[in-house]
Amino acid sequence: MTANDNDHRALLPAGLADLLPPDAAREARAIDLAIERFAAFGYERVKPPLVEFEESLLGGPGAALGPQTFRLMDPVSQRMMGVRPDMTVQVARIAVTRLKHEPRPLRLSYGGNVIRVRGTALKPERQFAQVGTELIGVDSAEADAEAVLLAIDALRAIGVAEVTVDLNLPTLVAAVAAGVKLPADALRRLRHALDRKDEAAVTTAISDKKSADLFIGLLRAAGPAERAIVLLTKLKLPAAGAAEAARLAEVVKLVRAADPELPLTLDPVEYRGLEYQTGVSFSVFALKGRHELARGGRYSAGYPDDGISEPATGFTVYMDAVLAASTAAPERPRLYLPSEIPWREAGPWQAKGYAVVRAVVAADEPRNEAKRLNCSHVLIDGDAVPL
Numbered sequence: 001m002t003a004n005d006n007d008h009r010a011l012l013p014a015g016l017a018d019l020l021p022p023d024a025a026r027e028a029r030a031i032d033l034a035i036e037r038f039a040a041f042g043y044e045r046v047k048p049p050l051v052e053f054e055e056s057l058l059g060g061p062g063a064a065l066g067p068q069t070f071r072l073m074d075p076v077s078q079r080m081m082g083v084r085p086d087m088t089v090q091v092a093r094i095a096v097t098r099l100k101h102e103p104r105p106l107r108l109s110y111g112g113n114v115i116r117v118r119g120t121a122l123k124p125e126r127q128f129a130q131v132g133t134e135l136i137g138v139d140s141a142e143a144d145a146e147a148v149l150l151a152i153d154a155l156r157a158i159g160v161a162e163v164t165v166d167l168n169l170p171t172l173v174a175a176v177a178a179g180v181k182l183p184a185d186a187l188r189r190l191r192h193a194l195d196r197k198d199e200a201a202v203t204t205a206i207s208d209k210k211s212a213d214l215f216i217g218l219l220r221a222a223g224p225a226e227r228a229i230v231l232l233t234k235l236k237l238p239a240a241g242a243a244e245a246a247r248l249a250e251v252v253k254l255v256r257a258a259d260p261e262l263p264l265t266l267d268p269v270e271y272r273g274l275e276y277q278t279g280v281s282f283s284v285f286a287l288k289g290r291h292e293l294a295r296g297g298r299y300s301a302g303y304p305d306d307g308i309s310e311p312a313t314g315f316t317v318y319m320d321a322v323l324a325a326s327t328a329a330p331e332r333p334r335l336y337l338p339s340e341i342p343w344r345e346a347g348p349w350q351a352k353g354y355a356v357v358r359a360v361v362a363a364d365e366p367r368n369e370a371k372r373l374n375c376s377h378v379l380i381d382g383d384a385v386p387l
Contacts, residue, residue: 179238
């Protein structure tokens with residue numbers, strides 16, 4: 001075997017990567033910290049499979065991720081399966097099937113890897129770790145606020161202290177459009193204009209000036225949450241839109257009461273990436289670097305087309321972005337134990353915080369061997385001697 005042959009074996013498909021020391025340990029630790037914070041608020045962990053039949057994986061809200069799902073044939077059942085591109089849909093399936101008789105609200109957490117067909121320009125990775133929660137069986141502003149606050153709590157526990165939350169209401173534009181009886185073709189043009197934050201295009205998309213002014217008002221009701229809520233609630237929205245705006249205002253009030261210093265912004269017309277959300281939604285960003293660390297919000301858990309669904313809210317934390325935005329904790333010091341030291345001597349040093357690296361081959365120069373093995377200390381005459 002040549003060196004070039006071996007290098008070739010290290011190549012991986014685009015968007016996939018090995019996670020090496022110390023990053024693999026950092027990710028595992030971060031997931032454990034997040035799951036522990038979820039458990040402290042009553043969320044119980046579930047573990048769905050990597051693959052499942054595509055009709056369940058891509059049913060309900062999972063349909064939005066159909067183009068991102070790897071498919072394969074199950075050689076046992078001869079049915080098509082999908083590799084999970086997201087874990088939210090799987091947790092919702094568990095809730096409405098295996099746990100349908102458990103008392104509501106049902107609080108579940110999860111953590112694991114997902115894989116997608118394609119990355120994006122901003123996120124080229126196709127495989128990454130997710131961790132998150134779902135609060136299923138209740139539709140209230142308190143539940144919406146809990147999802148936001150729990151996501152922030154977990155991120156702070158991991159070590160991302162400076163974050164901002166962008167609140168969205170992806171169903172608001174459709175509710176207002178229905179209230180003013182906007183034709184479907186005009187709604188398509190309006191969506192395009194709002195995505196570009198283009199007031200002139202909004203006016204062009206809608207012939208009725210009063211309706212156009214209403215949507216321009218929605219476009220302007222963006223920015224710091226308190227100011228945006230004032231602008232939003234002043235608009236004369238149709239009844240359904242006004243109810244959604246009032247719900248969002250209540251969520252802002254609850255989050256602000258719990259965390260007065262948390263930066264909150266609002267964009268009531270944002271829709272992209274939130275297609276299956278049914279109410280208050282949010283994204284969490286790092287203040288430094290503007291990584292999207294988490295995304296979540298209200299949705300319908302289960303399979304609405306089959307009459308099997310429940311109100312739910314939750315969020316997903318993207319661990320690759322979290323690790324990029326957080327400061328790595330100091331690595332555990334590594335203590336080299338020469339071969340003559342008994343196995344039982346490792347325990348006391350491990351209790352003091354050392355990672356013990358025992359010699360499995362006798363070394364003439366313990367100090368040199370310890371350095372070769374990337375140890376920070378070597379045990380000499382019963383003491384941990386720094387190198």
